[in-house]
Amino acid sequence: MIEWLKQPWPWYIAGPLVGLTVPTLLILGNKHFGISANLRHACAMCFPSDIKFFKYDYRKELWNLFFVLGAFGGGVIAMWLLADPNPIVVDPDLVGELAGYGINDYSSMVPKQLYNWDYLLSAQGLIMMVGGGFLVGFGSRYAGGCTSGHAIMGLSTLQWPSLVATVCFMIGGFLMANLFLPFILG
Amino acid sequence: MDNSATGNTDFEIRAQDTICINESQLQHKWYHNIKYLIVGVLFGIVFVKAEVISWFRIQEMFRLQSFHMYGIIGSAIAVGILSVWLIKKFNIRTIYGEPITFTPKKFNKGQIYGGLIFGLGWGLTGACPGPLFVQIGTGATVVAVVLLSAIAGTWMYGKLRDNLPH
Numbered sequence: 001m002i003e004w005l006k007q008p009w010p011w012y013i014a015g016p017l018v019g020l021t022v023p024t025l026l027i028l029g030n031k032h033f034g035i036s037a038n039l040r041h042a043c044a045m046c047f048p049s050d051i052k053f054f055k056y057d058y059r060k061e062l063w064n065l066f067f068v069l070g071a072f073g074g075g076v077i078a079m080w081l082l083a084d085p086n087p088i089v090v091d092p093d094l095v096g097e098l099a100g101y102g103i104n105d106y107s108s109m110v111p112k113q114l115y116n117w118d119y120l121l122s123a124q125g126l127i128m129m130v131g132g133g134f135l136v137g138f139g140s141r142y143a144g145g146c147t148s149g150h151a152i153m154g155l156s157t158l159q160w161p162s163l164v165a166t167v168c169f170m171i172g173g174f175l176m177a178n179l180f181l182p183f184i185l186g
Numbered sequence: 187m188d189n190s191a192t193g194n195t196d197f198e199i200r201a202q203d204t205i206c207i208n209e210s211q212l213q214h215k216w217y218h219n220i221k222y223l224i225v226g227v228l229f230g231i232v233f234v235k236a237e238v239i240s241w242f243r244i245q246e247m248f249r250l251q252s253f254h255m256y257g258i259i260g261s262a263i264a265v266g267i268l269s270v271w272l273i274k275k276f277n278i279r280t281i282y283g284e285p286i287t288f289t290p291k292k293f294n295k296g297q298i299y300g301g302l303i304f305g306l307g308w309g310l311t312g313a314c315p316g317p318l319f320v321q322i323g324t325g326a327t328v329v330a331v332v333l334l335s336a337i338a339g340t341w342m343y344g345k346l347r348d349n350l351p352h
Contacts, residue, residue, distance in 0.1 A: 018233075
């Protein structure tokens, strides 16, 4: 059983489990799935700075901070008890492209050659981690939600503005991965 | 739903540009939140085991080199649509007996501009906000910097909000 769980899970197991987060949170307490709201709660909690957007009672949203604390714990548990010793298998075309940038270590979920403290201090590392993180935080709040709030929760409730947001997420991702990233890494 | 004057104002501010808001009138002790922690743990485990938090998988998705991520997102939405439909059809309530409510999302241009900006960041970091927390849990400690930067980005949005097109 444990050996079986250690293998990578196929999409048709994982996708429905992710989808079940929606009714689970609704039934547990009428909570709407949305993770990027936590970034706003963090601002409201730590640096409201007299900005109207951050002046609200974040204590009512503590449940969501518990959820992401759990997600962090899920990462710890999965690596501790269910780690797959094999490297991630990805498309050979991607392997070829990344080899051209010197990325060939597939032993971790994130490329170890990019995600390390030394690389952070390089120009490319700053763009990827500090710049990328900033775009994720700024854009998700500007869009009013991220992949969980718009693509999953928003589309589950058939809200067309969430479809617009999801399409724009994908366009941005396609542009970055195919046009800008080769330039940044190359 | 009962909205007292003060509660309603706070709800509107918290609900601003977010669909991740609800207004329960019940007052619970903090430990009632443990159940959300447990759901979060399961969610995190699924994200690791299905490699959703993998930078490589996200790069594959944006190059149309694999069906994996499309299968996950697509089947998650399908299960979500079906569950919400069942909840509405049978008037299912929460475990505390409260009605389950849905707030319609209003369109604004932020969903386009913000969506594109978010997408650029997603393609770069290979992680949306959920996976950031999970990645740190798997031991990729440097991702804490990405998360802090995302919080800074959110703060900057709040600061500039009134001057941005919506």
